[in-house]
Amino acid sequence: MDILNELAKIKDENALTAFHKKYLSKTGELTAQLQNLKNLPADQRATEGNRINELKRNVEREFFRKQTALREQAINDQLRADPLVDITIPAINVPQGSLHPITYLIRRVTEICRSMGFLVVDGNEVVTEYENFDAVNVPADHPARDMQDTFWLTNGKLLKTQTSAMQNEILRKHGPVVSAIFPGRCYRNEATDASHEFAFFQCEGMMVGENISIANLIYVMKKILSGVYGKDIDVRLRPGYFPFVEPGFELDASCPFCEGKGCSVCKHSGWIEFCGCGMIHQNVLRQANVDPERYQGFAFGFGLTRMAMMQYAISDIRLLNSGNLEFLRGIKR
């Protein structure tokens, strides 16, 4: 503890630098003691090593505290001595900012998925035609291409229409055993109205490995929904068609606003259409060099923007991209 007492008495930066050199630098006493461990009898090394490491950690922590305090002190002294600076004038009242509802939801969802061991991947916005369509089982002559027109760049690439466009890259990079969640901005060349935007957010998730089944999908969806809404949410599956899943489903969530009793949000049905999902099509796995005989998995993709609308009772989707601060400040997160 003598070392810590010595540190406590230091009053200026020069003395602190000398202290660092004496104890903590590469040639310092504590480093030397650690290097000397190899010369001790084997039965003493572990105990002595722990003692020195703990001491070094304590000294380093106190050293950085002292360094910060001395630097702050130096700045304050300088300000006090400057006749042009009056530190007694009250600070300007800058209103505190807040997260955009979409950012807030992305953080919430990714936090829940991270706790289940999911990788969080930042999706690209510009992707190739192959990634957006062919790799997810939508070849050039597939009618499903017509449902998702987008904005094409002069280099032949495009703004992704769906987060599913990231599946191939993620499977190639992290597969064949991977659980990943990838929220991202998507674009569609379509007329805007109160519930359609040309730029909106989706959130995709997938889990691939051996013995992955629909039971895993249901569990993960319940976890995400219950985590976001802070209460137990039930789900149900109906048959649904998406070229990249087989079997494919539409997943409904029990209405979080009326607990399934029926309200205006769920149109008095007790259920809310939440997302498309299913078991990843074998062709999608093959495109990413994943052997479909050995590995299988599920994927789901939901509209984050629509989720935000529902969560915060936003009647017009266009408000979310409007940059209207008054509207954003009015949302209670």
Ligand code: FA5
């Ligand atoms: C898809 O995009 C599929 N990739 C989802 C999927 C992934 C299914 C994995 C199966 C497995 P869809 O076109 O239905 O599906 O879009 C998904 C969600 O995106 C919609 O439910 C909606 O919430 C949101 N969305 C789609 N178009 C718009 C739009 N123009 N404005 C706002 N949100 C939109």
